[in-house]
Amino acid sequence: MIQWVAWLGAFFLDRVGELGRSGLFFYRMIRGLFRPPGKFHFVVKQVYFIGTKSFFVIGFTGAFTGMVLGLQGYYTLSKFGSEGLLGSAVALSLIRELGPVLSALMVTGRAGSAMCAEIGIMRIEEQIDALECMAIDPHAYLVAPKLIACLIALPLLTAFFDVVGILGGYAIGVDLLGLSSGIYMDGVERSVAWEDVYMGIVKSLWFALLIIWICTYKGFYAGLDEGSFGPEQVSKATTNAVVASSVSVLVCDYVVTSILL
């Protein structure tokens, strides 16, 4: 019994400690935005890595998501005889929900995991220590450019996802199922208001912040708890980062939706 209480206490102390440390990391990351070194060069590199290199996979996911929405939506709507609403249904679900969430999940899997592993390797090979010894703030040098880049790239990727998805829905609804092209596009145009687009952008900005915060944090502290630094610490950190970041994206999605709705 006593042991159980002690275990519980240790567990919560651990959580609280982790919370404090990640909060401090967040503060340093934000502070790093305003500290030297200059970031332009690094940001361009990272936008290329997060954005340009994710283009294909985002387009692919977007197209198939739109196509599934087209199929499912048509099936459901046709039960009520309102196939004409297909355009609105596809566009709204993409722009408000699926676009930001799925883009964020894809970026987590593609870029977030890579960033976590990159920083984790720098940790275990003492490269982060070396930066500190050169009087370079690793948060400003390594983390902050990634944050800026993701804040730029993720909304753009989301917009791309939405557009490709709407076209995917069009391909299914109009070309395959024989809906009139005018009715589909009219539905898209009439139903999407500025608030919907705004919500999509706000979400993707929050997701960008979460992804970078969690993935770089996990890499930054890879192995520091165990006091042993090896490849297995990096792989563990990367797995944790992807899981934690994906879950937080979904939770954050719910929170933002409930606030903005």
Add this chain to the structure above:
Amino acid sequence: MSAESHLIDMQGLNSHYGGRQVLFDIRFTIPRRQVTVIMGVSGCGKTTLLRHLIGLKATQPGQVMIDGEDLGGFDEAKLRAYRLKTGVLFQGGALFNSLSLWENIAVPLKVHTRLPEKIIRIMAVIKLGLVGLSEFCDYMPSQLSGGMRKRAGLARALAMDPEILFVDEPSSGLDPITAAGLDQLILDLRETLGMTIIVVTHELESAFHIADQLIVMDQGRVLAAGGPEEIQASGDKRVRQFLNRQADPRWTENPATSSCLPGERVEEGKG
């Protein structure tokens, strides 16, 4: 020796990882413009000691004085100023994998100076020349051997012309010729630039070759400190053991070891 000639004054450093203490009341002084070598078997706490001295591990106030100031009481600005005049070579070189050799050396120059890229490249190649790697300036770290990476790490540590140089295990894992070259370079740096150099090593030969002052450590404690002759003449049993490269009796005579071996313990007299 007057107090001012001491750059670093260790006044009883204790260090812990979690609940485990690994350094016990470390006391010694490090003179300016000399080579101080910290020796000891692996695991005795040399790297930990170094991490305190370069501010990577927090030090309690009042335990280490640097240039008359308390390392434990440094604020961020002071720590930054201190780090700008120190260079550190890590055990594995710690080169940035995504940058070529010259770009690695250019990192501190790009961040801390406003020199144009061309000049920075020239300076980086000169530093690489110091360690005999100028032809390799466009290579990536992954294309180099471990010894070359370490030499490049030294070039990077020298990039900002530090007053104090910390070196962790310069010659471990290097062939004897490269190791001798590094030793010579360390002596040259002291001679020509008057650098204060602190070297951590377990290589006896190299230690006695370069040291002005030697510190012998064992299990987180200082066993002996002094000039090479003093240490050579030391009568301390454990120092002698280390110098004569005898196997540590704690390894061979410890009865606990046998309980770690696999298999069943067979009681005598039975069967």
